[in-house]
Amino acid sequence: MRMYDMIYAKRHGEAHSDEDIREMIAQYVAGEIPDYQMSAWLMAVCFRGMDDRELSTLTDAMAHSGDTVDLSLFGDHSVDKHSTGGVGDKTSMVVAPLVAACGLYVAKMSGRGLGHTGGTVDKLTSFPGYSVTLSAEDFLCQAQNVGVAVIGQSGNLTPADKMLYALRDVTATVDCIPLIASSIMSKKLAAGAKSIVLDVKVGSGAFLQSIEEATELAQKMTAIGRRCGRQMAAVISDMDVPLGYYIGNILEVKEAIMTLKGEGPDDLRELCLTLASQMVSLGHGISLEEAQKLTKETLDSGKALEKCCEWIAGQGGDASFILHPEKFPEATCRLELCAEEEGYISQIDTTAIGRCAQILGAGRVKKEDEIDLTAGIRMAKKTGDYVQKGDLLAILETSRGETLKEAERCYREALTISAEKPEKRPLVFAVV
Numbered sequence: 001m002r003m004y005d006m007i008y009a010k011r012h013g014e015a016h017s018d019e020d021i022r023e024m025i026a027q028y029v030a031g032e033i034p035d036y037q038m039s040a041w042l043m044a045v046c047f048r049g050m051d052d053r054e055l056s057t058l059t060d061a062m063a064h065s066g067d068t069v070d071l072s073l074f075g076d077h078s079v080d081k082h083s084t085g086g087v088g089d090k091t092s093m094v095v096a097p098l099v100a101a102c103g104l105y106v107a108k109m110s111g112r113g114l115g116h117t118g119g120t121v122d123k124l125t126s127f128p129g130y131s132v133t134l135s136a137e138d139f140l141c142q143a144q145n146v147g148v149a150v151i152g153q154s155g156n157l158t159p160a161d162k163m164l165y166a167l168r169d170v171t172a173t174v175d176c177i178p179l180i181a182s183s184i185m186s187k188k189l190a191a192g193a194k195s196i197v198l199d200v201k202v203g204s205g206a207f208l209q210s211i212e213e214a215t216e217l218a219q220k221m222t223a224i225g226r227r228c229g230r231q232m233a234a235v236i237s238d239m240d241v242p243l244g245y246y247i248g249n250i251l252e253v254k255e256a257i258m259t260l261k262g263e264g265p266d267d268l269r270e271l272c273l274t275l276a277s278q279m280v281s282l283g284h285g286i287s288l289e290e291a292q293k294l295t296k297e298t299l300d301s302g303k304a305l306e307k308c309c310e311w312i313a314g315q316g317g318d319a320s321f322i323l324h325p326e327k328f329p330e331a332t333c334r335l336e337l338c339a340e341e342e343g344y345i346s347q348i349d350t351t352a353i354g355r356c357a358q359i360l361g362a363g364r365v366k367k368e369d370e371i372d373l374t375a376g377i378r379m380a381k382k383t384g385d386y387v388q389k390g391d392l393l394a395i396l397e398t399s400r401g402e403t404l405k406e407a408e409r410c411y412r413e414a415l416t417i418s419a420e421k422p423e424k425r426p427l428v429f430a431v432v
């Protein structure tokens with residue numbers, strides 16, 4: 001394999017052999033291919049694409065470029081989920097204990113928040129004492145005893161993706177469907193679950209805006225997973241409006257707990273049940289109807305809430321906060337935003353809402369930034385709601401009072417208020 005030939009072939013739309021793809025990834029991780037050549041190849045992929053076989057081989061090679069997790073002790077009963085990223089997306093906090101309470105194993109590595117989207121690992125650190133780093137042995141032991149273990153990503157998982165992602169970030173090659181698919185799926189394959197359910201977000205808070213693009217990404221990712229021996233499903237869900245009403249770490253944990261107690265918002269409950277029933281159907285090999293019945297009964301019986309307490313306590317966290325969420329610290333500064341005009345909220349720039357939460361301190365701009373776990377937004381109105389002048393739109397919360405002015409400007413700019421009632425968008429567009 002000569003990198004020059006790989007670039008030339010891809011530039012002319014030719015398919016690579018599996019052997020060449022594997023060698024290219026191995027050499028790149030070993031530092032034997034310079035970034036300028038890899039950048040040229042990535043750009044050629046953006047224009048020429050990759051066929052399903054090439055893409056599966058690339059993803060498998062990336063998945064095996066570092067450590068992998070062996071979940072074989074759970075047989076066919078290990079399940080994982082992944083969201084392509086959104087605002088107010090706290091589904092993992094509900095879905096993981098719910099699916100475990102249905103008798104499956106969720107041994108999951110989650111990310112930290114970066115940019116306008118949040119991360120499960122940050123939310124979990126809201127529980128005093130919760131450990132997001134466990135040894136491989138303790139991770140498996142927690143998953144086996146409780147059914148749920150959620151930790152941060154291990155240092156040497158998919159180094160090829162880390163290197164390629166950093167390069168894509170500076171060479172305008174991030175928003176390329178085959179490269180996104182291989183990046184996400186390499187991490188999921190390395191994380192070891194037999195069944196994987198993907199939540200592909202579409203809309204103003206997602207990085208894909210059209211349902212066609214989201215469907216293509218979902219099809220590519222499910223095809224890769226199936227070729228690599230995993231059971232796959234992908235849900236295409238709406239991110240044109242934040243999920244639920246709370247955004248920010250402690251606030252999202254509180255909304256997830258409300259959902260586990262049967263007191264959460266409808267959209268969050270519906271999406272959690274949709275994702276969980278897909279996972280239960282794949283993991284137990286039962287029909288979707290049976291899985292829907294089981295997940296709904298398990299959620300409504302309080303067993304998922306109990307499982308959540310076991311999970312948090314098992315990883316050293318103070319589970320009394322689940323039964324008494326008033327124990328969580330609150331932000332010291334609050335600002336109530338009221339409507340300055342009358343009309344329907346016809347559109348929300350959800351990325352800007354995520355950015356507003358980030359300005360308040362809920363998210364990071366740079367990897368090393370400290371986050372304010374108490375910071376965030378309680379939305380009072382969402383797309384389709386009618387507001388009178390003076391009605392409450394949202395409450396901004398932070399322990400860094402100096403951020404409020406800019407956050408208010410950002411929030412107001414994100415809303416479009418008009419006389420026309422907008423058409424209602426579905427929460428789930430399709431399952432692939």
Ligand code: URA
Binds near residue numbers: 181183
């Ligand atoms: N998330 C990833 O992990 N990789 C991408 O390329 C895009 C989103």
